[in-house]
Amino acid sequence: MKIACLGWGSLIWKPENLPVAWDWKADGPHLPIEFTRISDGGELATVISLNATPVPILWAWLDTDRLDVACEALRRREGITEERCDGIGSLLIHNAPGGMLNDWARERDIDALIWTDLPPRSEDTEGRVPSITEAILYLDGLSGETREHARDYMQRVPAQIDTTYRRAIMHALGWD
Template structure:
């Protein structure tokens, strides 16, 4: 079974327990992404799918998994997703009643893969799941971090590939000076 994972953030440089059977390839689907989720460990403002955001290029890689359930489980472990939220791991074919991103379904059909998984965490700010931070809230969240936590957040934003050019990223660059690293952000390219 040819299962692929779509990525746009830290999965690109630290896949963790997600076992890949290839490097990351450009040419994933264009998806509505924004820096809009304060992570549960408050170390970053993660990129997540945000309906209405501009479409951004993503990456894909083959997953080393025997079936879709195994691929979903590995991605859930990597993302530290609680079993009570199976919808936070997107897949096509869809399981557990999760909504399907139409852009991803169309991309999968065009590419001829058997299945695809992706992180489907919602926006979150100030502990409120599903709430999209305003641009000011997003930048203020990052500006308020200190020490190692601030460095981890800064690294996340800077390490994200430069072509993932979102509205919030431009504000973060303008206010905090966190520009993309010049080195290749994707370390496991095919």
């Protein structure tokens, strides 16, 4: 089984123990990604956000042919607890109905896809998308190492993840 991982954030530059076989490819499918998850590290992380404009994401082949091993490696890399089975998304291409993601994978001879599937999160609510204003105020309120980490994250996310929030935040905070 040929398995690929989709990525759009720190997984690209810091895969850690995820068994990435080769470099990340920039010709991924277009998904609605936005900087709408306040993460445990303080940064405003990128996640699938259904109201966002789709952007081209990245993908990489994984050096395993077992979907369970790939999902477990991604779960561990992302620090998602075993109890939270909804934090990793996967799709077996031959069993999936037609659709953009399935068609994209079939064109590349991919048998299965995995991705991080954590929801947006505001300061106080899992699943709630912070507004652009709330996101800017949150990041502007950070200080010291946490603020530097948040700025570094936003600047390191690949440029093709060109989102509405990213442009507004970078401009408002002078991070461009």
